[in-house]
Amino acid sequence: MDFEYGPEHEGFRSEFRDWLAANLPPELCLDDPADDRVASDRETFERRRQWQRTMHAAGWVGITWPKEHGGRGAGLIERVIWDEEYAAARAPVLPGAMGLFLIGPTILQWGTAEQKRRHLPAILSGDEIWCQGFSEPGAGSDLASLRTRAVDHGDHFVVNGQKVWTSGAHFAHWIILLARTNPDVPKHQGISCFLVPMDSPGITVRPLVLLTGHRHFNEVFFSDVVVPRAALLGPLDQGWKVSTTTLMHERHSAGARNPIQQVARLVALARTLEVDGRPAWENPVIRQRLAQLAIDCEAMRLTRYRNLTRMIRGEPPGPEGSILKLSGSELGVRIADAAGELLGMHALVNTPTPAVPDAPRWFNRLLAARQYTISAGTSEIQRNILGERVLGLPKG
Numbered sequence: 001m002d003f004e005y006g007p008e009h010e011g012f013r014s015e016f017r018d019w020l021a022a023n024l025p026p027e028l029c030l031d032d033p034a035d036d037r038v039a040s041d042r043e044t045f046e047r048r049r050q051w052q053r054t055m056h057a058a059g060w061v062g063i064t065w066p067k068e069h070g071g072r073g074a075g076l077i078e079r080v081i082w083d084e085e086y087a088a089a090r091a092p093v094l095p096g097a098m099g100l101f102l103i104g105p106t107i108l109q110w111g112t113a114e115q116k117r118r119h120l121p122a123i124l125s126g127d128e129i130w131c132q133g134f135s136e137p138g139a140g141s142d143l144a145s146l147r148t149r150a151v152d153h154g155d156h157f158v159v160n161g162q163k164v165w166t167s168g169a170h171f172a173h174w175i176i177l178l179a180r181t182n183p184d185v186p187k188h189q190g191i192s193c194f195l196v197p198m199d200s201p202g203i204t205v206r207p208l209v210l211l212t213g214h215r216h217f218n219e220v221f222f223s224d225v226v227v228p229r230a231a232l233l234g235p236l237d238q239g240w241k242v243s244t245t246t247l248m249h250e251r252h253s254a255g256a257r258n259p260i261q262q263v264a265r266l267v268a269l270a271r272t273l274e275v276d277g278r279p280a281w282e283n284p285v286i287r288q289r290l291a292q293l294a295i296d297c298e299a300m301r302l303t304r305y306r307n308l309t310r311m312i313r314g315e316p317p318g319p320e321g322s323i324l325k326l327s328g329s330e331l332g333v334r335i336a337d338a339a340g341e342l343l344g345m346h347a348l349v350n351t352p353t354p355a356v357p358d359a360p361r362w363f364n365r366l367l368a369a370r371q372y373t374i375s376a377g378t379s380e381i382q383r384n385i386l387g388e389r390v391l392g393l394p395k396g
């Protein structure tokens with residue numbers, strides 16, 4: 001870590017910590033917020049939205065956004081402190097997270113003055129909830145193969161096609177949409193990006209349910225949806241560049257949370273469970289395995305600081321973003337696997353029992369951990385990026 005927290009940073013930390021202690025409603029707190037990123041029902045969603053409004057009114061939302069757009073204008077160090085304190089308070093993922101961390105920053109970079117004025121304050125306050133309409137049934141890792149069409153009619157476009165895995169689309173008011181506007185050029189050059197209201201006639205949302213039973217993402221269908229020209233984000237046919245901005249922010253957010261708390265819970269579990277008539281915690285193999293997980297969490301924390309140091313110095317992005325995404329999501333799987341081996345068949349218990357008093361925590365972990373090795377760019381794609389662009393290996 002090449003920077004130290006100054007008194008102003010410590011002041012920021014204690015101010016935020018105290019404010020959270022005084023204002024965060026305990027019933028909103030979650031031990032594993034990452035397993036519940038999209039609220040499980042509308043009531044929970046609305047309660048979290050109210051929480052975002054409260055945070056916004058007190059100036060704790062969009063802390064790195066420019067002041068002229070309603071943010072706090074703070075730096076990256078404050079953002080790290082914000083993340084650390086927010087996680088330590090067990091606060092829920094904000095319902096507007098997609099807008100705050102991915103789409104708002106994309107509008108800041110590419111939006112017209114009118115788009116910024118229209119959307120940015122509403123994203124901060126939680127009045128506009130956004131979803132990300134990029135992936136399609138035939139276009140995920142190879143996103144540029146997308147086939148949803150937006151046909152140019154002068155003052156408007158007509159959109160037809162389908163998106164899939166769209167997180168939170170069932171609560172969203174707006175979607176950032178990638179669609180093909182020119183099918184006659186190389187695939188990366190004929191894509192445009194649009195800002196589209198989810199209540200536009202012709203949009204249908206169908207839920208897809210995760211293995212845990214949680215309703216997280218959706219299929220979204222577009223049938224002759226009329227989108228005004230003013231909804232274009234960035235230049236026509238330049239949507240690939242716009243989406244790169246969103247994906248860069250997504251990857252950064254994906255590596256932001258550290259799973260050390262999960263390892264701590266695994267240690268607590270090992271102290272209560274018995275193996276061969278003795279507490280699992282006394283078994284040297286189990287201890288070693290848990291110690292390795294804790295070491296990996298620490299390595300992640302330091303890699304994140306290395307990444308930030310680079311950003312604060314204004315240096316170009318290095319390999320840390322891909323390392324954090326890859327190692328963070330795979331560490332999550334290894335933590336889940338360790339829990340599965342400790343608990344055996346009890347790992348699949350989804351209501352509290354004497355053997356698993358904190359169920360459904362491990363049930364959720366086991367079934368949900370693999371999603372992170374897929375979302376925001378799969379592990380295989382991260383390995384390709386690291387191999388080809390960082391290590392200079394030949395393309396596979």
Ligand SMILES: Cc1cc2nc3c(=O)[nH]c(=O)nc-3n(C[C@H](O)[C@H](O)[C@H](O)COP(=O)(O)OP(=O)(O)OC[C@H]3O[C@@H](n4cnc5c(N)ncnc54)[C@H](O)[C@@H]3O)c2cc1C
Pocket residue numbers: 131132133134135136137138139140141142164165166167168217371372374375376377378379380381384
């Ligand atoms: C929980 C979750 C939430 C999501 N939310 C959203 C969302 O809100 N909006 C959105 O637009 N999308 C979302 N996605 C979709 C996500 O971006 C895609 O699932 C991801 O990009 C992978 O694409 P795919 O599912 O089409 O798999 P594919 O790209 O078809 O990949 C299938 C397999 O092939 C491997 N593979 C593919 N290409 C290569 C290659 N070149 N080299 C080596 N291996 C390769 C992949 O690693 C993978 O194992 C979400 C996904 C998940 C799991």
